[in-house]
Amino acid sequence: KAVWDTYVSEHNLDQLFFTGEVTESTATDNIPLVDAALKQHPDVQAIFAPYDEITKGVVQAVIQNNLQDSVKVYGIDISNADIEVITADGSPWVATSATDPAAVGAAVVRALALSLAGESDETEVQFPAVTITQQFLLDEGVTNVAALREVEPGLQLGDFLTADWLPAVSQ
Structure with missing residues (x-):
């Protein structure tokens, strides 16, 4: 919430x-909540949803209000189901920021191994996210996360939290 508040303030x-x-x-439960908000605020231009399941509800509410041409939806997270919604014809979901859960899982194991070996005293790790646009997915013909991994190297964290003695892990 603090990052969001700062962004809203800095960008007026x-x-x-x-x-x-x-x-x-x-x-499903967020569709009527967003529907009501859209009816109260018909001039809204964009909606940010900080969780992909909320984003899916937002998308449905925007579509049921026939606002997909005027309201853009931005989310967080990526999955095969999300990619299907993002790339659907006329979808208002235009971008999402995400990490690859498989790559993050492997990096967490590496972080633990480094800590147990005494080579790291990190108590908090932040994983870099990538912004993935609807247009990118369409241009690259991406239909699932496996295909996304192949065309978006920023999702691969193989060089993140590693050491010579840690084996490389491919996803």
């Missing part, structure tokens, strides 16, 4: 609403 953005919740059925 007007945040018209804040809604959403994580539930047993996050995507």
Whole structure:
């Protein structure tokens, strides 16, 4: 939230609403929340959703209000299902920032190994995210995360948190 507040302030953005919740059925349960917010704020131009399941609900609410040509959706996370939604014809989801869960998992194991070996005293690690646009996915013909890994080297963390004695791990 602090990063978001700073970004909004630095870019002189007007945040018209804040809604959403994580539930047993996050995507479905967020559709009516976003629907109501869109009806209250018909001039909204973009929606940022900080979790892909919320983003899926946002996309559905935007589409059911026939606003996909005027409201752009930005999210976080990537999965095969997300790629399907992002690349669907007319989708308002134009960009997402993400890491590759498999690459992060491998890097976490390397971080633990380095710590146990006494070669690292890091207590916190931040993994670099990559912004992936709808246009990039369409241009590259990406239909799943495996294909995305091949065309977006920023997702691969093989050089992150490593040592000569740690074996290379491919995803």
